[in-house]
Amino acid sequence: MWEQVYQPYGWPWWAGALVAAVPVVALLLALTVFHQSAPRSALIGAVTAILVATLFVGMPWGMALSSFLLGALNGLLPIGWIVFSAMFLYQIAVDTGKFEVMKASIARLTPDRRLQVLMIAFAFGAIMEGAAGFGAPVAISAALLVGLGFRPFPAAVLCLIANTAPVAWGSLGTPLVVLADVSKLPINDLSAMNARILPFMSLIVPFWLVRSMVGWKETFEVLPAILVCGVSFAATQFLWGNFVDVGLVDIIAGAVCLGCCAFFFAVWKPKTIWRFPEEKEAVEPERHAPRAVFAGWLPFLVLFVFVVGWGVLRSRLPIDAQPWANVKVAAPGLHEKVVRVPPVEEKAKPEKAVYEFKWLSATGTGVLVACGVTALLLRQRPRAFAASFGRTARRMVIPLCAIVPMLGLAYVTRYSGTDAILGLAFTRTGILYPFFGTFLGWLGVALTGSDTASNALFGSLQRITAEQLKLDPVLMCAANSAGGVMGKMVDAQSIVVAATAANLTGQEGRILMKVMAHSVALAAVVGLIVLVYAYVFPGVVPHGVQLLFNK
Numbered sequence: 001m002w003e004q005v006y007q008p009y010g011w012p013w014w015a016g017a018l019v020a021a022v023p024v025v026a027l028l029l030a031l032t033v034f035h036q037s038a039p040r041s042a043l044i045g046a047v048t049a050i051l052v053a054t055l056f057v058g059m060p061w062g063m064a065l066s067s068f069l070l071g072a073l074n075g076l077l078p079i080g081w082i083v084f085s086a087m088f089l090y091q092i093a094v095d096t097g098k099f100e101v102m103k104a105s106i107a108r109l110t111p112d113r114r115l116q117v118l119m120i121a122f123a124f125g126a127i128m129e130g131a132a133g134f135g136a137p138v139a140i141s142a143a144l145l146v147g148l149g150f151r152p153f154p155a156a157v158l159c160l161i162a163n164t165a166p167v168a169w170g171s172l173g174t175p176l177v178v179l180a181d182v183s184k185l186p187i188n189d190l191s192a193m194n195a196r197i198l199p200f201m202s203l204i205v206p207f208w209l210v211r212s213m214v215g216w217k218e219t220f221e222v223l224p225a226i227l228v229c230g231v232s233f234a235a236t237q238f239l240w241g242n243f244v245d246v247g248l249v250d251i252i253a254g255a256v257c258l259g260c261c262a263f264f265f266a267v268w269k270p271k272t273i274w275r276f277p278e279e280k281e282a283v284e285p286e287r288h289a290p291r292a293v294f295a296g297w298l299p300f301l302v303l304f305v306f307v308v309g310w311g312v313l314r315s316r317l318p319i320d321a322q323p324w325a326n327v328k329v330a331a332p333g334l335h336e337k338v339v340r341v342p343p344v345e346e347k348a349k350p351e352k353a354v355y356e357f358k359w360l361s362a363t364g365t366g367v368l369v370a371c372g373v374t375a376l377l378l379r380q381r382p383r384a385f386a387a388s389f390g391r392t393a394r395r396m397v398i399p400l401c402a403i404v405p406m407l408g409l410a411y412v413t414r415y416s417g418t419d420a421i422l423g424l425a426f427t428r429t430g431i432l433y434p435f436f437g438t439f440l441g442w443l444g445v446a447l448t449g450s451d452t453a454s455n456a457l458f459g460s461l462q463r464i465t466a467e468q469l470k471l472d473p474v475l476m477c478a479a480n481s482a483g484g485v486m487g488k489m490v491d492a493q494s495i496v497v498a499a500t501a502a503n504l505t506g507q508e509g510r511i512l513m514k515v516m517a518h519s520v521a522l523a524a525v526v527g528l529i530v531l532v533y534a535y536v537f538p539g540v541v542p543h544g545v546q547l548l549f550n551k
Contacts, residue, residue: 003339003348004417005057006424017425019056020418023049023409024447027492031509038402038496038508045492046409053416059338064412066334070355071411075404075493077357079134079449081364083399083497086128086136086303088392089371090143090501093299095388096378101296103148107285110265112273113150114210114222118229119265120144121162122206123258124300126233129163130250131307132363133171134450135497138163140300142501151276152502153511154213160489160498160515161209164522165202165233167451167485168194169241169249171363172311175481176246179455183463183477187246188545193478195241195249196540197529198485202234202253204525212518214274221270228264233257242542245549251308299374303367310366314358325360334415343427344420344461351415399500402508406492410448414457419447423458427465434534437462437476438483438527442519445487449494454484471534472541479530486523489515 008016027045030036036044046068053059053067093099106116121141128137138159145155168175169191176194180187206229211219219226236253244252288296313319320326331353338351359365375385413419422443429436440462444454458480466476488494490512499508533540 001337001339001350002058002060002063003341004344004420006341006344006417006421008057013425013428016421019052020413020421022052023413023418027406027409028512031492032513033509035509037398037506038492038499039398039405041508042402042405042409042492046405046412049409049412049416049418052418053412057416057418057421059416060333062333063338064416066331067353067411067415068408070331070334070353071408072404073355074411075407076400077359078362078364079407079493080396080400080403081362082132082367083135083139083403084392084396085364085367085371086132086139087143087396087501088389089299089303089367089374090140091388091392091395092371092374092378092380092385094147095384095391096380098296098299098378099147101288101292102144102300104285104288105293105296106148108287109262110269111275111285112222112270113276114213114218114274115225115261115265115270116148116150117145117158117162117209117213118206118225119258119261120148121159122209122229123233123254123261125159125162126166126250126254126257127304129166129170130172130248130254131304131311132367133167133174134363135494136367138494138498139501142498146502149279151278152504153507153514154276156498156502156504156511157514158209158213159501160494160511161212161518162205163488163494164485165198165205165237166250166254167488168198168481169246170451172308173247173249175451175455175484178452179459179477179481182456182459183473185463185474185477186545188547189474189542190478190481191246191249191547192242192542192545193474194482195238196542197478197482197526197533199234199238200529201482201522201526202237203230205522206230206233208518208522218274221272221274224268225261225264225270229257229261232260242545243548245547247311248308251304295378298377299370302374302377303370306366306370306373307363310361310363314361319361320358325358327355327357327359329355331355338415340417340420343424343464344417346460346464353415395500398505399496402496403493406449406496410453413447414453419444419457420461423461427461430469432531433465433469434471434476434479434531435524435527437465438479438530439523441480441482441484442487442523444480445484446491446519449488449491451481451484451488454487455481472538474543475530475533475538475541479526482530483523483526486519486526490519
């Protein structure tokens, strides 16, 4: 047994936090300053994390290597599995020609690039986040925008910014399920609190997206469209998260938003049609019959049906209880050998370290089955289907080589306790903790690439700190998730996926530099909202919420 150490060598808390941050700094410097490839940067960060874990906090070498291996396996399966399957579906749509029909239908609805980004990056991306999560919305949305004629770099950046406000309910509410489990707070209350924080961001992000593309004048030209997009999504997100259900918030809100935008864009046109300066005069998109348009959207309709259905089956049937459907392997020398101690936990608690791949109920499996069904419905021949698979495999080699060590780095920081050292530094902010506690969630997602993982890491710490500071634990645990979503755009995993989808492999550092300011600014806005709830409107924090349906 090895107990985590949160003040190595008796150093001051700030000195310990500086050393604990070295692996993340090494990763960021490698990507941005030294322009290393994503796989090499991830490996540099992972090696640095192992050295800090062993030499600074005293973690045994065997445990450090075992935690890296556990993270690497999770990076490959199930996370890499989801992203690969999503890109495979996109490739099938391209190879069968249906993607061109889909593009033409969007271009006929609106040729304006500002409005296209609202529909695809924000509304459609939210549906994909709610259904699959884990990089799939960024991958598919960025590929769609590039296919529509967006420059690859803006497409990647815009999809990363857009994939924020919906993330708390991603993958059928998985982040909140985990947060409720580790914090021991009611999931209905946590969902309702997020639904009282994030709708404000859902109003802001569409405006932020358009403004990041164009100047103020061009932004206000499409203000009616921005309001339709933001209000329809925010209102649905608020109502569904507060009164109806936890699992389908993003899917319903995204669908309502997409429908409202499509209807509004059909009857309202901006004063001028905005395109990128280098674009030539727009060519009238080909008109397709309704049946052909339906076939063009069919791959993503099938994806929606299968992923939602997969999630419902997973929650209703005991599939994962079957040994043959759930691969479980305890990490050697690590499982229940690392002990988290106060103040991170209320009492000493051995950490589980089990590699678990629920291959049958996994979202990636649902997406892969959707690929097969789509190929059958579109009558793609077996040889062409295999060719699509081969193209996807070749395209995903480098991203997977980056995602695997990045997840390894995240797991080393988790099991070594260096994440807790960084987290504890945020708890020393006293009366300003509601603001900086929000950034604790941001840090967790930036480190791990997942709001689910951030909630698992810091959910308990948020509750303990909130109770010590006489703050509402529901508010602060929800703030961990709500603040975390703004860190999604800067986590290395998401950036690699965006670069891959937009054919920008090798430019991950440039993308990171572009989105960093957006991420910090939006997280600060969430922090201010939480601060207001904590000290001005504490009565708004929900307790004992009853939802119409409970996940």
